[in-house]
Amino acid sequence: MQDYTVMLFLRQRWNDPRFVYQDYNDSITLYEKVLDKIWVPDIYFVNEKGAPFESTSGHSTLLRIHPNGDVLYSAKKTILLACPMNFQLFPMDNQVCKIKMESYGHTTKDIEIWWSREDAVLISEEIQMPDYDLVTWKINNNCDSHxxxxxxxxxxxxxxxxxxxxxxxIQHYIPSILIVVLSWLSFWISPEIAPARVALGITTVLTSTTLTAVSRSAMPRFSYVRAIDVWMMTCGLFIFFALVEFAVVHFIFKRDKKFAISRKAREMSKRLPRKKKAIDKKDVASEDEVDFKPDKGMSSPEPDQDMVGAEEKTHRTPAEIKALYMRRARRIDYYSRLIFPLLFTVFNILYWSVYLSMYH
Known part of the structure; x- marks a missing residue:
């Protein structure tokens, strides 16, 4: 439940036969000092949230009596009104706020309230609000309270x-687009330059997180997702997956070193002698030779077939394996340069077409 402050001139008209006079043809104007002695309708604002503000001029009411008994009561009021708002479409939301008035102590048997004409509500054209535009307004006479x-x-x-x-x-959408585009620059940086890509990825992630926090700090806490939350979370995911893409590329780019270690381990295991003859028969009286066999719990570092891959089976050189994985890593970067902008463009088309259709 949100609130807003409104300054208005409340003018009420009714007829009181007790005020009919004939000796004077003009109207009589009374001010605040004598208003306590005259009956006026007990109108109050149903959705009023705060006490009325005091008038700075000191004169905020008048009462004018006409010869036929018609009474005009005018009061200047500055009040705080409640307005239930829904921010699911924020910042492309539309709100409907009410100014509701009814009698406090008199039922419909005593008082009937209605607008005097269709254009009874007049709003100054000079009114400008920083967040909203007042598009139109409507009046309703059928809202009796039971x-x-x-x-x-x-x-x-x-x-x-x-x-x-x-x-x-200016403050949220354009900066978030620039941050997402900035995260794509890592696709053009060589995987060899890991510090630059890591710094760029972490910086864009932190900046996106800060921008999301700022967008929520100025709003009350809600349990539902707003339109700007969908935008910020999606931008954050694009930035996060750009950082994940670098982790995958870097892993593939450095994978040849892992296979180089497994190749050296296998070559060393082949050089080890399978059997060693005893040198001194006196020391090994019961054995002619000592077998060097790997224990079940201490197996030799045989390379895993899945890790070795097709390169080991074809006996490629370390330089060829390195060049192969470098090409694979750069190919992922190449496809990322195309896929990430394409997906982000599709998201923009869907996002703006859906929410702008409800922004009217």
Whole structure:
């Protein structure tokens, strides 16, 4: 439940036969000092959230009596009203705020309230709000409230607001797009330069996280996901997967060293003698030779067939294996340069087409 402050001039008209006079043809204007002695309707704002603000001028009410008994009561009020808002489409959301008034102590048997005409609500054209545009407004005479004490007459005015999106484009959407594009620069950096790619990836991830936190800091806590949350989370995922892509590329790029170690281990195991004859028969009276056999728990470092791969089977040189994995790593970078922008473009088309269709 959000709130907003409104300054308005509340003008009420009714007829009181007790005020009919004929000796004077003009109207009589009364001010605050004598208003306590005259009956006025007990109108209050149903969705009022805060106490009325005091007028700075000191004069905020008047009452004018006409010869036929018609009474005009005008009061200047500055009030804090509650407005239930839904921010699921934020910052492309539309809100409807109400100004609802009804009698406090008189039921419909005593007082009937209605708007005097269709254009009874007048709004100054000079009013400008930083976050919203007031698109239109409507009035309603049929909103009587039913309570245990009776039915009370009610009127309301609905204000239709649409949010300005320009601020959020500049402060959130455009910077997040630039951060995502910046994370793609790592695809053009050689996998050999690991510090540069790691620094770029971590920086973009942290910047995206900070931008997401800033977008939520100015809003109350909600249990639902907003439109800007979908955008920020998706941008964060693109940046995160760009960092994961580098981890995969770096692993493949350095994989040849792993196979080089396994090749050296196998060559060393082949050079070890299978049998060693005893030198001194006196020391080995019962044995002619000593067998060097690997224990079951201490097997020789035979290379795993899955790790060796096709390169070991074809007896490629270490230089050829290194060049092969370097090509594979660079091929992943090449495809990433195409896939990441393509997916991000598709996401933009879907995102803006869905949410802009509801932004009216």
């Amino acid at each position: 309570h245990t004490t009776g039915t009370y007459s009610c009127i309301e005015a609905k204000l239709f607001l649409i949010r300005h999106i320009g601020y959020y484009l």
